[in-house]
Amino acid sequence: MSRRLITGNAAAAWGARLARADYIPAFPITPQTEIIETLGNWIDHGEMPARMVMLESEHSMMTAAGAAAATGVRVFSATSSQGLLHAMEMLYAVAGWRAPLVLVNVSRGLASPITLESDHNDVMAARDSGFLQLHCASCQEVLDATLIAYRIAEDPRVRLPMMVNLDGFYLSFTREPVSIPELDEVRSFLPDFDPGSIRFRAGRPISQAVAVLGGGPYSYFRYESHLAANAAADVHREVVMDFERIFGRRYDAIETYQCEDAEIVFLMIGSFSTKARAAVDALRDAGEPVGLVRPRLLRPYPAEDLRRALAGKRAVAVIDQNLSPGHGGTLHCELAAALYGSDGAPPVLASFVGGLGGRDITAAEFFEIAKVTKKAADEGVTPEPRLLFQESELREVRKLQAIAHHERGLTGAEHVE
């Protein structure tokens, strides 16, 4: 074991290397590219005995990944944002093949407008694909989650592909101290891939991914994927216990911080949750009973864990770094569905949308979110959903609009009609 300062991208690459991935179909996209460059470099210098192939698109990349996994090798790939969307048809397809593989997604906002910076709309768009999802808050977690993901995906009770998500820039290009385990230790946690019954070999005919006619068989196969995804919750529990035993780091399906006696709880995923954690400390210092819940596992959805952690709380502030236009934040909606009608469900679920396109969420904003949510709990009235967007930002946008629309002699404000 060595402890080094590495980026989240490097941590993902180390995860693939330690998992002894056999095959890496790749395609570059910011802010993911460093992952495949790192792996390519190791392969070229004989440090990693894998085969990498550059495809001409993410759609092809995901097809090759699924096909290779279905042939019986351990597959790793990585993408981001538009790339994930370009591959989307194949995410659904490959999940239905029940071919286990790990895909790292480096979260980045979606066009239009184009941005390079982080938010979670890309990974949220893949929620319904059948890929399982783990979300990371630190570079260490990226490496560890990659190893954990292989164990879950390849488990005979699951056999579904799994995605590991890290935030662009805030983790992808950010260095943090990371313990890099020894290969032997990893081998005892994650043995070689046993493809079981799913493989292509001469003399053992199999027609894979065939069409079905009729709603009955279709319902059966789709629902079996759902049941397998649900079964992954138990498998996750076993796997992370094993991981803790070997490596000493614990990764429950949801992370809770200062929750036990909290009245108000922040709920969010990804790297900004460490900022929420820092805010919780400051709020506690100020005497406010605030806590934090961070789902790591988003598919399968840890509904029971969340119900347990949030039972009896006065209010939850859900902070979504994604936006479903015409609806709002996705985590908020999913949490509401999980809590509705359950014993001790918090009476107030406040929705905050922030951190879109890489926008920061400041400590002052976390404090304000806590204040608004506490007031809502006191009054028993759920507040309107709130976009985290300040006057200074609007002033900045107005300046940009004035330049963009200069030839028409309009300022942003006049242009609104």
Place this chain on the structure above:
Amino acid sequence: MSNDTRFHDIKDLPSTHLLGSGTPMCAGCGGLQAVSQIYDVLGPNTIFVNAAGCMTLLSVYPFTPFRGSWLYTSMGSAPAGAQGVRDALDILRDRGKIEASEDMQVVVLTGDGSAYGMGLSATSGAIDRGLDFIYLCYDNEGYGNTGQQTSAATPHAARTSTSTGAAGYPGFKKDLFSIWVANGASYVATVIGTEPLDLARKIEKAAKLDGPRMILSLAPCPTGWDYDPKDSAEIGRLAVKTGVWPLKEFADGEVTHNKKPRKRVPVVEYLERQGRFAHLFEPERQDRVLADIQSKVDRYWDAVGS
């Protein structure tokens, strides 16, 4: 060629067939006719990686006609699926995890809709990477599985369900053969099910070579081309005799024409037997369009020389 082949005479062709019967392809399908013959030569140690098209319905749960393997991918990325399977088999062989006898020939099975359009980027990428695979396109000159809409393989003036006017499809069939040659394929051949000996020799040859290899089969289509299923063979033969479908191959840097019709039959005889060209004859005969089609064929063969 004849020295390298086990197919000297039509009597050398298999008399029992590998592909299972009972598929849902239309009666008289010229594409299935070719695929069945091709499978006889390739043998069961083949995995077909399929792009969306008519033949996606060859395998509908729980029925498959194959004695080897099959993987359906998508309309746009079958060659990438072939890449994944080929690479994985190579990895497993390199590591000694499978025997050479467990290896398979990887074959993309695609219609013209994917081959000439949506799948072309993935196809070109696979050729760029020198992927060791066979790419088999059954070309029925339109999106047949959805009712014969115009594709980039549709010939000039043909009526399709999206080109129903008096002029038919105004565009021209794309030259996929030349695209493959230019892209750097190791072998490219045209075939048709009604020339089984030529077809068998070409598949035999393709199977022995490495790298990206394409077999492009014209697939007379009673449903999409609007003729009686029993005429499928006759229409296929006329496609060759009129010179509309040149039987040729590219290997070792050269294009060879395997069958040069000594006296080409006028293209009208091919066109008038198909409902999709009926508007060129009724209510009035469109002589100019017919002459244009003929002269395009003539120019092709003039360039080939004798």
Place this chain on the structure above:
Amino acid sequence: MYRIRFHGRGGQGIKTASRILGSALFAEGYEVQDAPRYGAERRGAPIFAYVRADRAPVYERGIIDHPDLVVVTDESLVQVPAAAVMTGLCDRSVLVIASAAEPELWQQRLGVTCRVLTLPPGPGEGAALMGAASVGAAAKLIGQISAANLEGAIRAELEGLPSDVIERNVGRALESFDSFESHAGCVSEGEALTRASATPPAWVELEVEPTSISAPAIRGEATSEQVQTGLWRTMRPVIDDSLCNHCSWICSTLCPDAAIDVGSDREPIIDYEHCKGCLLCVAVCPSHAIVVEPERAVDEHRSDP
């Protein structure tokens, strides 16, 4: 509500027939719903279409389980289980079969007590006009459609086809319409939906099952041979052994469906379970040794292997 089901083969104009009947009922002031039902199968494969008509808006959808009238345009389908021609027939249903045989013979063969009528094809008439004939029959049996509205519906539906084709179809439909005068209005409207008549669903809990069976993968070889595509056939190729010159199995090589094998004695054998009846072999046989015979459901010939 009237619930009418048409059964035929792909390419025989079943969809058109159902649309004509739907349009004619609509012209009579009914609220109408009509739709074809396709599978993956192609020309020659069994398909069906249905029409619902009521004075009130139609809220039912999809397959008709309890038809008032079933029209079969291809008699060879009646005994094909996959075609499900007999599904939901009860005593008050009416069954019309395009067949030259007597209705009593059908009633006896099928062991049904409902009213059975046959629609004999005209002399030398192929399948082309059976759609028109069957829609004419259906219109008369329902008894709510005038000849003028039937004709109008046909002309509207066939618009754009050559005029001689339209006239032939109109003529055939009206001839059929008139020929069923003695049965006019024998089809009665079925019951409205009631809770009492429904069987409660037997819902099951699905368990998570191993991926070896719970993914859409097939491990058998050539399982397609369990599909009897021979049932698509309306004409069958028959090899005349005396004429077959045991050539280099041209028929076998060119059969798209791998339905002709050649035995060690070089005798070609047609696999009638799977031959779809494209008759390509008839066209290519160099010695003209393959002849064509019609498939008939009721005569003894059909029961041959």
